[in-house]
Structure formats: structure tokens, C-alpha cells
Amino acid sequence: MSILVVVETQDNEYKKSAYDAVAYAADLAKKLSKSVTTFVLGEVANPETIGNYGSEKVFIAENWDEKKDIVLTITQMISEEKIETVVFAKSPVSETLAARISVKTQSYLATNICSIPELSGSIIKIKKSIYTGKGFIVEELHSGLNILVIKKNILQAQLSDKLAQKQVIKLAEGKTSKLVSKGITKATGDILLTDAQIVVSGGRGMKGPENWALIEDLAKTLGAATGCSKPVSDMDWRPHHEHVGQTGVKVAPTLYIAAGISGAIQHLAGVNSSKFILVINKDPEAPFFKAADYGVVGDLFEVLPKLNALLKSA
Numbered sequence: 218m219s220i221l222v223v224v225e226t227q228d229n230e231y232k233k234s235a236y237d238a239v240a241y242a243a244d245l246a247k248k249l250s251k252s253v254t255t256f257v258l259g260e261v262a263n264p265e266t267i268g269n270y271g272s273e274k275v276f277i278a279e280n281w282d283e284k285k286d287i288v289l290t291i292t293q294m295i296s297e298e299k300i301e302t303v304v305f306a307k308s309p310v311s312e313t314l315a316a317r318i319s320v321k322t323q324s325y326l327a328t329n330i331c332s333i334p335e336l337s338g339s340i341i342k343i344k345k346s347i348y349t350g351k352g353f354i355v356e357e358l359h360s361g362l363n364i365l366v367i368k369k370n371i372l373q374a375q376l377s378d379k380l381a382q383k384q385v386i387k388l389a390e391g392k393t394s395k396l397v398s399k400g401i402t403k404a405t406g407d408i409l410l411t412d413a414q415i416v417v418s419g420g421r422g423m424k425g426p427e428n429w430a431l432i433e434d435l436a437k438t439l440g441a442a443t444g445c446s447k448p449v450s451d452m453d454w455r456p457h458h459e460h461v462g463q464t465g466v467k468v469a470p471t472l473y474i475a476a477g478i479s480g481a482i483q484h485l486a487g488v489n490s491s492k493f494i495l496v497i498n499k500d501p502e503a504p505f506f507k508a509a510d511y512g513v514v515g516d517l518f519e520v521l522p523k524l525n526a527l528l529k530s531a
């Protein structure tokens with residue numbers, strides 16, 4: 218019996234969320250004395266390295282084409298490998314897949330899981346965030362197949378130098394789902410906001426679009442994506458796809474830098490999965506400071522160039 222983790226790739230590498238999902242599964246497997254198997258959606262160089270995060274086996278497939286049926290492939294894998302739990306990392310692709318597999322296997326689906334599973338006797342308790350991160354709910358898992366979709370940055374992976382045992386599998390052919398595209402079209406910029414490890418975001422405190430070079434320069438130095446608050450995109454200072462929050466993009470970077478953003482609850486709903494938050498605001502009473510790990514009380518027009526220069530020299 219083992220836990221199956223279905224992971225995504227990008228540019229021939231594992232997405233960061235893949236490591237999060239495998240680390241989560243490894244934690245659960247340790248508590249239940251089970252093992253972890255990973256199935257890679259797409260192609261990846263050095264698939265065995267997922268073993269560093271706690272996966273014993275890794276299934277990879279070749280010849281991805283439009284005749285292949287991913288849902289059927291995974292459901293067959295669940296039955297052949299006697300899988301009791303399937304773990305996905307939250308993303309548009311994985312959430313859709315998880316829902317379809319749940320329907321096909323008539324299994325329980327839990328999304329938005331926001332902390333490591335707890336074991337009380339033989340009962341597994343999971344914590345899910347609800348109301349766009351403003352609350353949470355604890356549920357007990359039933360026996361039988363459970364499909365779990367986890368949020369990013371839940372736990373710090375325990376790394377080892379172990380490698381996973383690689384197995385090449387054949388994808389099932391069928392009609393229920395077809396891979397029609399392997400590419401990603403990015404709206405603008407080099408780094409996708411939802412996948413970014415670092416996000417530099419600006420709010421109304423930036424005063425106008427003409428000042429955005431400050432955000433872009435810092436983002437370039439850090440290899441970060443750029444974001445903004447809702448009023449900023451409403452005023453067309455920035456494109457709408459950069460708007461972060463309850464009604465915009467939900468981000469989950471390792472570091473979220475917010476400059477001139479007050480920290481309204483609707484904005485926080487889009488950033489509360491960030492591992493660390495750095496707030497730059499001239500108002501020491503700005504609500505964002507309550508959600509921040511680090512804060513700079515100061516004028517962003519002084520702080521941003523200084524921070525950028527410091528990082529460049531470092």
C-alpha cells in the first residue's frame with residue numbers, strides 16, 4: 218500500500234509545488250508506515266531526484282500525445298499499486314484532474330489543505346482553509362481512497378540524498394481526457410505569478426504607473442514576478458492579470474514583498490499562503506504589518522532603490 222503523488226513539471230524540471238506535495242506525502246507515509254510513489258505529468262530531467270524529498274518510486278511516461286488518457290492512467294495506477302491516498306499540489310491542472318479522478322473512483326476529495334496531517338489513533342485529521350483563507354475546518358478522513366489537494370508552503374521538506382527508483386510506464390489510451398497542449402502561454406514577463414518563488418507587489422502607495430520601474434527593477438534583481446493590488450489594476454496602472462487577492466490571483470511564493478499596499482483583508486486572502494511576507498509602508502499602523510514576517514516603516518521611494526542596490530551588491 219502506498220501514497221501516490223501526482224506532480225507537474227515545467228521546462229523539463231519539477232515544479233516547486235511537486236516537492237511540497239511529495240514532502241507532504243512523505244510526512245503522512247511516515248505516520249502511517251506507508252511508502253510514497255510519484256507519477257510525473259510530463260517530462261523531467263533526472264526524475265529520480267524526487268527521492269530526495271521522500272518518494273521511493275517514480276513513474277514516468279514517454280510519448281505523451283493526444284490519444285493518451287491521463288485520468289484512466291492514474292485510475293489504473295491506483296488499483297494496480299493498491300493506492301489509498303492520492304496527493305496533488307493545488308494548481309488549475311491538478312485541481313481539475315483530482316476532481317475527475319474523484320468522480321471516476323467515487324472517492325473523497327479534499328481541497329485547500331493547509332497544514333500537515335495529524336494522526337489520532339488510526340484516524341487521519343486534515344485541516345482545510347475555507348472562505349478564501351479567512352477560516353479553516355478540520356476533517357477526519359474515511360477509510361478507502363482519499364484524494365488530497367494541498368496548498369503550497371505547508372511544511373519544510375526533510376531532504377536526503379536518496380534517489381527514487383525510476384519506472385517507465387505506458388499511458389492508457391482512451392477518450393475521457395486528451396493532452397492537447399504541453400506549453401504555457403505567459404501573459405507577460407518571464408515568471409508566472411502563480412509559480413513564482415518571489416513576488417514583488419505594489420499598491421496605491423506607488424502613486425502612479427510611471428513609478429513601476431522601482432518594482433520591476435527589484436523583481437529583476439530577485440528573479441521575481443510582479444503583482445499589484447486591485448485598485449492599481451482597476452486604474453490601469455498595471456494589467457489585470459497582476460492583481461493579487463480574493464478577486465484576483467492567489468500567490469504562494471517563498472517571499473512576498475508588498476510596497477505601498479495597506480493590507481486590506483481582500484488583498485491578504487491572495488497572499489496568505491506565502492512563506493514569508495515583507496511589508497514596506499510609511500504608515501506604522503498599516504494593517505499589513507500584522508500579517509508580515511518582516512516590515513520596513515518608511516517611504517517606499519527611498520526604501521525600494523536602497524534595497525535593490527543592496528541586493529545587487531550582495
Ligand SMILES: Cc1cc2nc3c(=O)[nH]c(=O)nc-3n(C[C@H](O)[C@H](O)[C@H](O)COP(=O)(O)OP(=O)(O)OC[C@H]3O[C@@H](n4cnc5c(N)ncnc54)[C@H](O)[C@@H]3O)c2cc1C
Nearest residue numbers: 420421422446447462463464477478479481483484499517
Ligand atoms: C468585494 C471586494 C473585493 C476586493 N478584492 C480585492 C483583491 O482581490 N485584491 C486587492 O488588492 N484588493 C481588493 N479589494 C480592495 C481592498 O478592499 C482595498 O481597497 C485595496 O486592497 C487597497 O489597495 P492598496 O492597499 O493598494 O491601496 P490603499 O488602501 O490606498 O493603501 C495604500 C498604502 O500605501 C501606503 N503608502 C502611501 N504612500 C507611501 C509611500 N510613499 N511609501 C510607503 N507606503 C506608502 C499607505 O500608507 C497605504 O497603507 C476588494 C474590495 C472589495 C469590496
